[in-house]
Amino acid sequence: MNIYDLNEKIAFFHGKPIKRHFLNAEGFHAALICLKSGVEIPPHVEDYGVLLTVLEGKGIFTDANGSFLLEKNQCIYIQKDEVRGIKAEDDLVVLGIQDRKKQTEDV
Secondary structure, X not given: OOOOOHHHHOOOEOOEOEEEXXXXXXXXXXXXXXXXXXXXXXXXXXXXXXXXXXXXXXXEEEEOOEEEEEEOOOEEEEOOOOEEEEEEOOOEEEEEEEEEOOXXXXX
16 A cells, blocks of 8 residues: 655746646556646647546646536546646646556457
8 A cells, every 4th residue: 555645746937738647557647737827738639538626726628528617626637649738816726537448469
């Protein structure tokens, strides 16, 4: 068993997000994402699904269906190959759980 103190991973930098990976398990990957108020991760596409849960602050989260204001204890799931973006309205701390399904080889 491993215990992770996410408080130790919270860090902000003016002008860019901070992403701290802390768990890489079979099937999923976890990271803490910190954005100072006003900082943005522009909408882009990734090759994995992700559950984003707001731990502190609030921000605008973008997916293929539009933009949504999320606050503490709210989350959004964004599927693989779907556009995603985040803009911090306040100092924002987000837990990201990436869906890294085990890939099978073609037989």
